[in-house]
Amino acid sequence: MYYAKITLDIEFGGNDMSEKALAYLQEHRERLVSKLSDFLSIPSVSTDSAYKEDIHNAADFLVTYLKDIQFENVEKQDTAGHPIVYAEYNGAGLEAPTVLFYGHYDVQPVDPIDQWDSDPFKPEIRDGRLYARGSSDDKGQVFMHLAVFEAYMKTEGKLPLNIKVCIEGEEEIGSENLYERLQSKKEQFQADFAVISDSGMVAKNQPTILYGLKGFTGIEITVTGPDHDLHSGMYGGAVRNPIMALNHILASMKNIDEVITVDGFYDDVEPLTKEERKRMADVPSEDYVTSTGIPETVSEKGYTAQEHTMARPTFEINGMYGGYQGEGTKTIIPSSATAKITCRLVPGQDPEKIQALLEKHVQKVAPKGVTVKVKKEKLSAKAYKVEPNHPLITKAAESYTKAFGKETVFIRMGGSIPVVEWIEAIYDIPIVLLGFGTPDDRLHSPNESFPLDSFDKGMETLVYYWEKVREN
Numbered sequence: 375m376y377y378a379k380i381t382l383d384i385e386f387g388g389n390d391m392s393e394k395a396l397a398y399l400q401e402h403r404e405r406l407v408s409k410l411s412d413f414l415s416i417p418s419v420s421t422d423s424a425y426k427e428d429i430h431n432a433a434d435f436l437v438t439y440l441k442d443i444q445f446e447n448v449e450k451q452d453t454a455g456h457p458i459v460y461a462e463y464n465g466a467g468l469e470a471p472t473v474l475f476y477g478h479y480d481v482q483p484v485d486p487i488d489q490w491d492s493d494p495f496k497p498e499i500r501d502g503r504l505y506a507r508g509s510s511d512d513k514g515q516v517f518m519h520l521a522v523f524e525a526y527m528k529t530e531g532k533l534p535l536n537i538k539v540c541i542e543g544e545e546e547i548g549s550e551n552l553y554e555r556l557q558s559k560k561e562q563f564q565a566d567f568a569v570i571s572d573s574g575m576v577a578k579n580q581p582t583i584l585y586g587l588k589g590f591t592g593i594e595i596t597v598t599g600p601d602h603d604l605h606s607g608m609y610g611g612a613v614r615n616p617i618m619a620l621n622h623i624l625a626s627m628k629n630i631d632e633v634i635t636v637d638g639f640y641d642d643v644e645p646l647t648k649e650e651r652k653r654m655a656d657v658p659s660e661d662y663v664t665s666t667g668i669p670e671t672v673s674e675k676g677y678t679a680q681e682h683t684m685a686r687p688t689f690e691i692n693g694m695y696g697g698y699q700g701e702g703t704k705t706i707i708p709s710s711a712t713a714k715i716t717c718r719l720v721p722g723q724d725p726e727k728i729q730a731l732l733e734k735h736v737q738k739v740a741p742k743g744v745t746v747k748v749k750k751e752k753l754s755a756k757a758y759k760v761e762p763n764h765p766l767i768t769k770a771a772e773s774y775t776k777a778f779g780k781e782t783v784f785i786r787m788g789g790s791i792p793v794v795e796w797i798e799a800i801y802d803i804p805i806v807l808l809g810f811g812t813p814d815d816r817l818h819s820p821n822e823s824f825p826l827d828s829f830d831k832g833m834e835t836l837v838y839y840w841e842k843v844r845e846n
Contacts, residue, residue, distance in 0.1 A: 392841045394529040399521065399833050407504070407826070409439075410517045411497040413479075414506040420456055420480035420547050429543050432479045433457045436520075436541055443524045445539065453551035456480065456543030460562070463523070463537040471843060472536040474565035474803075476793060477516035477572060478545035481508035482818045489820035502826050509824035510815035515571040516541060518810070518829060522836045534844035538565050545572070545793070548753045553796050560800060567766055568797050571832075573809030576783060579827055581774030581835070583767060584807040586685075586786030587794055589757035591725035592692075592716035593732050594749040595623065597740075603697075604707040614743030616711040617696045623746070624691060624713060626739045627732075631675035632682070634689045636735045644722040646677075646685055654680055684786045688718045716751075718788055725754035755792040758805070766804050766843065773838035774808075777831045808835070 399406070418432035419425040433450050436459045440448045445461040459479070484494040484507050492498040497506035504514065526533045540563060544550050556563055575582040597616040604613060628634050655678075662671050662679060673682035682688070696711030698704035717728055733748040740746040760767060762784045771782040794805055810832035816822050 389841065391526070391530055391534065392837050395522065395525040395837050396834060398525040398529050399830075399837075402525075403830070406517075406521050407499075407829070410504070410514060410521075410829075411506070413513050413517055414497045414504075414508055415495050417495045418480050418508070418543065419483050420544055421483060429456050429480065433459050433543060436479060436516075437461075439520055439524075440539065443520070443527045445523075445537075451555065453544075453555060455547075455551045458543070458552070458555060459539065459541040461537075461539040463533050465532050466534060466536045466844075470535050471566040472538060472564075473843075474538045474540060474563060474568040474797070474801075475519055476568060476570045476797070477519070477541045478512045478543065478549075479508075479516065479541055480543045480546050481511070481513065482546050484820070486820060491821055494820075494822070499826070500823075503823040504826060504829070505821060505823040507822055509822055510574070510811040511817045511822065512545065512572045514824040514829065515810055515832070518833050519569075519571065519836060522833050522840070525833075525837070526840075534840040538563060549793055549796075552793060556796060556800050564801060565803060567804045567806065568801075569806045569808055570791070570794065571808045571810060572791065573787075573807050574811030574813065574815065575809060575828075576785060576813070578812040578814065578825055579778055579780065579831070581771070581778045581780055581782040582809065583762065583771050583774070583782055583784045584787060584809060585762050585767065585784055586721075586759040587757060588687075588788050588790050589719035589723065589725060589755045589795060590716055590790045591719065591728050591754040592714065592751035593729055593736075594712060594714050594751065595620065595736055596710060596712045596747045596749070597623070597696075598710045598745045598747070599743065600707065600709050603709050606705040606707050609707055613707055614741060615707050616744055617708055619741050619744045619746075620694070620696070620711040620713055622741055623736055623739055627735060628689050632672055633675055634687065636689075636731050638731045639687070639689075639728065642722040642724065642727070643687060643720055646681060650685070651681065654678070654684070683788045685720060687720050687723060688788075690716055690718075692716055718790065719757050721757045721759050723757065725756060729754070753792065755790050755795040756799070758791075758794045758798060759786070760804060764804060766806050769842040770806050770808060770839055773835045773842055776838050777834040808832075808839070810835075 413435055416432045417425055417428045437448055437450050440461040445463050448461040451458045451460055492505055494507040497504055523533060542549060542552050573584050597620045599614055599616040627636055671679040673679040674686055677686055692714045694713045697708035698706060729750045736746060736748050774782045797805055810828040812825055815824060
């Protein structure tokens with residue numbers, strides 16, 4: 375992971391409003407952790423219809439909480455899938471900025487359940503961590519924002535900013551209905567900037583600003599030959615093998631130097647500047663050999679592994695299947711073969727254009743004797759990048775540093791968060807990614823947890839941040 379240290383000189387002249395909020399959070403900390411545990415106890419697994427009632431229970435929990443802390447226009451908005459929780463606070467006045475806070479209340483399945491050391495929906499604190507499914511992704515981080523709102527409302531009866539809340543129940547299944555809702559209710563969700571806490575820090579207690587994300591898109595290639603599996607001895611030499619044909623296609627799309635060989639793929643790539651490459655070179659890189667178990671790194675010719683991972687596009691085969699998979703040998707020519715491909719994109723690249731280029735290439739190199747079909751994946755997203763010196767980013771970095779007592783680091787990541795690109799595209803507003811998770815949280819895995827240090831210091835960061843934004 376790439377990061378560059380930013381030195382900050384901070385003089386926080388605390389005010390009565392923020393001091394009261396911080397005192398409230400400290401005084402009520404045990405109750406707030408207990409309330410978070412109640413939230414985590416709801417098995418709001420979005421991908422499994424067996425949990426439909428629990429999804430609604432989690433949404434109802436948020437609706438009740440937002441009403442209790444006197445938000446206005448609190449709604450559980452129905453969609454074609456799981457509901458979105460919406461709420462407003464407009465009491466800061468017309469001169470105050472409005473922030474759109476986004477999060478999600480759905481969680482991943484818990485399988486394999488036998489690898490959990492405690493019940494994933496009976497939260498348990500061990501060694502300073504709160505263990506439960508959703509503790510880090512994303513219920514714990516969502517709850518921190520609501521707890522800070524509560525602290526302000528209970529001590530001052532008002533918030534520093536105007537707030538719009540959007541907490542969805544489908545993030546773990548691709549936010550299937552969110553884009554339509556953000557578009558169709560654009561005026562309702564409109565804000566001056568957005569804040570999302572669905573990410574993490576480079577290390578525990580190391581404040582981190584995430585200022586860049588990759589986009590992504592994908593295709594599925596299916597090669598069909600005979601209408602049924604054939605005896606390889608009787609038909610070998612007369613019939614094209616679909617798996618061999620698929621391998622021919624795939625091998626033509628990226629070479630041994632990790633350079634993507636699809637015509638036009640790099641045409642719109644935003645080049646890395648000398649300054650950014652120098653910053654990357656000056657920072658110690660991840661030891662990929664140790665962290666992944668590989669014998670050595672490989673990367674696009676002309677770029678380091680760190681540059682490629684963080685800031686250059688990628689082409690990956692995520693899975694291939696076809697033919698006999700059982701023990702021993704079955705002498706057949708399979709009737710079909712399929713490959714699933716995804717590409718991580720960088721600023722300048724358009725997902726739909728990339729899909730079209732991939733399809734054109736596949737059809738161009740497809741061998742005779744087989745039928746080749748390309749399925750374009752529906753869920754795509756453009757890359758996102760904000761300048762690290764943007765005032766809203768600078769204030770976030772200052773707030774992090776004040777709370778954690780360490781200089782904030784700035785990173786770009788190879789991952790993607792589709793809602794970030796959607797909010798930017800629809801509303802054209804800055805997006806601040808305030809994540810408090812750690813690399814040890816085991817997201818999507820057994821024994822997911824969230825450090826209580828992050829819970830405490832994260833809420834402190836949010837108090838400082840709202841105050842810093844309010845000042846200007």
